[in-house]
Amino acid sequence: MRFYVVLVTTPGRAVSEKLSKSLVEGRLAACVNRVPGLQSRYWWKGKVETAREEMLVIKTRRDRLSKLVRWVKEHHPYTVCEVVALPIAGGNADYLRWIDQNLPKSYES
Numbered sequence: 001m002r003f004y005v006v007l008v009t010t011p012g013r014a015v016s017e018k019l020s021k022s023l024v025e026g027r028l029a030a031c032v033n034r035v036p037g038l039q040s041r042y043w044w045k046g047k048v049e050t051a052r053e054e055m056l057v058i059k060t061r062r063d064r065l066s067k068l069v070r071w072v073k074e075h076h077p078y079t080v081c082e083v084v085a086l087p088i089a090g091g092n093a094d095y096l097r098w099i100d101q102n103l104p105k106s107y108e109s
Contacts, residue, residue, distance in 0.1 A: 001087030003096055004065055006058040008072055009040060009082045016054045019075060023058060028068040030102040033057040061103050 020032035035055040
């Protein structure tokens with residue numbers, strides 16, 4: 001697959017704004033949506049935890065993916081942050097072309 005949607009949870013607005021701005025300005029992503037108001041429930045250190053979080057929905061191209069994952073891990077405040085990449089199997093060809101056009105062709109991963 002050539003394009004990916006990457007999901008990243010954050011502890012709140014400040015982190016979401018910082019990460020999303022840097023990802024787009026750094027050309028690791030063509031677009032990042034911020035989805036506030038999540039309630040997450042998960043296992044952490046042997047017990048079930050509940051937290052208020054936000055979700056970043058990141059659109060990128062395959063050649064950016066490994067650098068994007070590394071960058072998020074380096075800049076995210078969580079010890080183990082969620083970074084899940086889902087391949088885009090299809091969709092609006094005009095939108096996919098827009099992603100492609102907004103991420104330069106030559107890039108070191």
